[in-house]
Amino acid sequence: MRVERRHIIYVQGYDPRGLAQYYRMFRTELRKFTALSGVKSNVGRPVSDAANPIATWTIDSQGPDWQTRTRYDFLRWEDLIKPDLEWPIWRTVIHAVAIYCQLIAAGTITKFRKAHWRFASFISYPQFMLVVEALACLLITLLFEQALRLAGLPMLISVIAAAACFVALLGSLLKLLESRTYVLYLMADTIFTWQFAHRRRPDWDQRIAQFAQRLVTTVRGSDADEIVIVGHSSGSFLGVEILSQALAIDPDLGRHGPRVMLLTLGGNLPIIGFLPVSHRFREDLKRLAVEPSIDWVDCQSRKDVMNFYPFDHVTGHGIDVGAAKRNPKIMTVRFRDIIAPENYTAFRRHFFRIHFQFVMANERPNAYDFFMTVCGPVSLRDRADHPAAALAIATGDGAARSEAWRQLQASPTDIAPADGAN
Template identity: 50%
Template sequence: MSVRRRLVVYVQGYDPRGLPEYYRMFRQEFRKTLALYGLTGSVGKPANDPERFVTTWHADMHGAGWDVDTTYMFLRWEDIIRRDFARPAWWKVPAMYLAMLHTIAQGMVWRILQAHWRFGLFIIYPMVLTTLWALAGAAVGLAAAKLIAWTGLPLWLGDLIGAGVGFAAFAFALNATEKHTYLLYLCDDIVSTWQFAHGRRPDWEARMDLFAGYLVDAVKASDADEVVVVGHSSGSFLAVDVVDRALARDPALGEHGRPVRLLTIGANLPVVGFYKKAQWFRDRLRRLAVSSQIGWVDFQSRHDIMNLWPFDPVAGHGIDPGPARRNPKVVSISFRDMWRPGNFGRRRWRFFQAHFQFLLANELTEAPYDYYLICCGPQDLAARAAAAH
C-alpha cells in the first residue's frame, strides 16, 4: 500500500529527558535521512496541548513521484518519571536490591538468561556493579578504621569514622560514575518496572489508560492512510498496554477505514511478562497475537544487548494461541546494514547508544530497517516488514 498521510503515535519509554530531547533527535535524524537518500522535507514546530499529555508535530517528506505528510503524536509521561528520579539514592539502592532478590527468587532471571544470556547479564548488571561499589566502599572504610585504631584512638571511634568513610566512598563511586554506568537510572527503572508488573503503579496505569483514549480519538479523527503506534525499549511493553486498552475501549479500532499497526523496536517485553503476577500482561499479548485489526511488527537486533534477540514475544511467554495467531511479525535486523564500515566493533559495545540506533538515522541506504522511512516514507509498515526478509 502506498501511503500519503500517516499518523505516528509514539509511546514514550522510561526516560526522564522527555519531549525536548526526543523532538531534537527526531528533527536532527530526519535531516540526516533526507541527506542520505537525496530527499526533501521539513519538520514543523511541536504543538503542546496544555490540558492533555500529548505533543504533536508534523513532518513532510518528498521523493521522486511521492509525497508523505506525517502527524507525529508524542505521548508524554516524563512528569511521572521525573518524580521517580527525584527519589533519594538511599531509597533507590535498597529498593533495587529488594526488587532484584524477588525477581531472582521467582526464577525470572534464569528464564531471561535462557531466552538470551546477554540480556540476562544486562538485567543483573546493576545489582552486581552496585555490590562491587559497596564492597569497595567497605574496604576503604575498613582501612580507615584500622588507620584510626593505629593512632591509638578508641576502637569505637575508629569503627564509627570507618563506617562513615566507607559509606562516603560508596556514595562517591555511585555518583561519580553515573554518567557512564547509569546505575541510579537503572535502579529506578528496575524498581518501577517491578511495581508496574505487580499492579503497584496506579499513576502509570492511569496515564496509559488516558493514552488509550487519546489513541482511539486520534484514529477516529484521522484521515491517515496508516496509523503506527511505536514503542521503543520500555515503551514497547507500554505500547502493548496502550493498544490493548484502546481495543477494549473501541472493539472496532483498526476497522474505521485505516489500518492500525503496532511497531515495537528494541523491545524488552519479558521484564514485565515473565513475572508470575503479570498474567494481565500475558493476556494482552494473547489478545494482540490473534487480533485481526492490529498488525504488529517487532524489529530486533543481535547487536543490541538491551533487547532480546532472537525472541518470539508470544511463544517466548509460554502463550500458544494456536492457528488463530496473526501477530507479531518478528524481523531480525543487523546494525552492520545501517552503519558505515570501519568502527562497528567499537560502536556495538556502547550499549546505550546502540540501543537507540532504532530511533536514529541510517548511514547506509540499503538497510531493511529505517525508522524515518517507516514514519515518513511512502511504503506502509506491513510491506516494509515483508520486504525485510
C-alpha cells in the same frame, strides 16, 4: 497501498530527557536521513500544552514520485519519571537490590538468561557494578578504621565512624560515576518496571488510560492511510498496554478506516511478562496474537543487549493460540549493515547508542529504516512483508521503483506468523 497520510504515535521508554531532547534528536536524525536518501523533508515545530501530555508535529516529505505528510504524536512521561530519579541514593539502592533478589528467588533471572543471555547480563550489570564499587569503598573504609584504632580510638567508635565513612563513600562514588555507569538510572528503571507490573504506579495507569482513550478518538476521526503505534525499549510494553486498553474500549478499533499497526523496537516485554504477577499482560499478548484487525511488527537485534533476541513475544511467554496466531511479525535488524564500516567498531562499544539506533537515521541504505517507516510511501505492513521491494522504492532508479510497486500490488499483503528469525 501508497501511503500519503500517516499518523505515528510514539511511545518512548523510561527516559527522563523528554520532549525537548527527543525532538532535537529527531530533527538532527531526519537531516541525516534526507542527506543519505535524497528525500526532501520539512519538519514542523512541536505543539503541546500543559494540560495535554502529548506533543505533536508534522513532517512533509517528497521523493522522486511520491509525497507524504506524517503527523507525529510524542506521548510524554518525563514528568512521571523525574521524581523517581530524585529519590535518595540509599533508597534507590535498597529497593533495587531487594527487587533483584526477588527476581532471583522467583527464577525470573533464569528465564531471562534462557530467553536471551545478553539481556540477563544487562539487567544484572547494575548489581555487579554496585558490588565492585562497594568493594572499593570497603577497602578504603577498612584502612580508615585501622588508622582510627592505631590513633587510640575505642573499637566501638572506630567501627561506627568506619560504617559512616563507607556509606558516604559509596553514595559519593555512585553519584560521581553515574554519568559513565548509569547504575542509579538503571536501578530506578528496574524499580519502576517492578512497581508497574505489580500495579503500584497509579500515576502511570492513569496516563495510559488517558492515552488509550485518545487513541480510540484518533482512530475514529483520522483521515490517515495508516496509524502506527511505535513503542521503543520499555515503550514496547507500554504500547501494548495502551493498544490493549484501546481495544477494550472499542473492540472494532482497527476496523474503522485507517489500518492500525503496532511497531515495537528493541522491545523488552518479558521484563513485565515473565513476572508471575503479570497475568493480565499475558492475556493482552494473547489477544494481540490473534487479533485480525491489528498488525504487529517487532524489530529486534542480536547486538542490542537491551532487547530480547531471537524471541517471539507470544510463544516465548508460553502462550499457545495454535493456527490462529498471526502476530507478531519479527524483523531482524542487523546493525552492521546499517552503520558505516568505519564507525562500527566505536558504535558497538556503547549499549545505549546501539539501543537507540532503532529510532535513529541509517548510515547505509537498508530495508530497516526508521525514517522511511515514518516518512516513506510504503506502508509498514508492506514494508514488513516485502523488505526488498521497500528498499528498491527508497533507493532504486525509476525502473526498479516501478517493478517494486508492481510486486507489492501483485502480492496479497498478509502479516505472516513469526518464526522467531524472519
